[in-house]
Amino acid sequence: MTNEFVLEAIxxxxxxxxxxxxxxxxxxxLELKKEDIKKxxxxxxxxxLEINFLTDICGIHYPEKEGNELGVIYHLHNLKTGFRIRLKAFGTKENIEFETLTDLYSGANWMERETFDFYGIKFKGHPDLRAILNMEDLGYHPMLKEYALEDGTRTDKNDKMFGR
Known part of the structure; x- marks a missing residue:
């Protein structure tokens, strides 16, 4: 199975x-329309094509891409032929929601929960969408590029020590 063959089929x-x-x-x-990714x-x-294994689901945040700030990336794999494919879809930060893949791949459950936990991306139809690694009452999604990398109020370290 080749990239050309799979691309032609899609x-x-x-x-x-x-x-x-x-x-x-x-x-x-492939970057796909958000509403078509599950189809x-x-x-x-x-x-x-038998793309029978969901390797990974992860979120991504591009704050500079107006209208497509948040996205989900899916890595899929055909275990028989070794063929791999990456699919991406993007949407606006406000009320971003994708359809769950838990009915297609049971392994999507925790991957979607992690993506929700870190990026705030919701998965419509997910059986138990809640925080998985962070505290439930954290109040924000730590992987969004909206927060300072360092605490500006700290006085116990000097940036020169870190080559800055």
Missing amino acids: TREFPDSIISVSEPYGLLT VIHYLKDTS
Whole structure:
């Protein structure tokens, strides 16, 4: 199975869903419309392509990309052929929500909870969407690039010690 073969199959089934295509380091990477991501993943899993393993789900935050600040990245794998694919979808920071993949891949449960916990991205239909690593009452999502890296009030360290 090749990148060209899989891309042709997805393009044939979902011609209006693909926003961009790239192959960094040989890994087929597609940016898709947010509303079509689950349909494409369902297609990849239940056809002869047999993309049968969800390797990872993670969030990403690009505060400078107006209208597409938050995104979810899916890494999928065909364990028989060794083929891998990366799918991305983006949306606005306000009320961002994706459909859950827990009905397709049971391993998506904790990955979606982690993405919610760190980025605040909601997964519609998730059976138990709550914090998994942070305290439930934390009040913010720590991986968003909205917070200072260092505490400006600390006096016990000097930035020159760290090469800054």
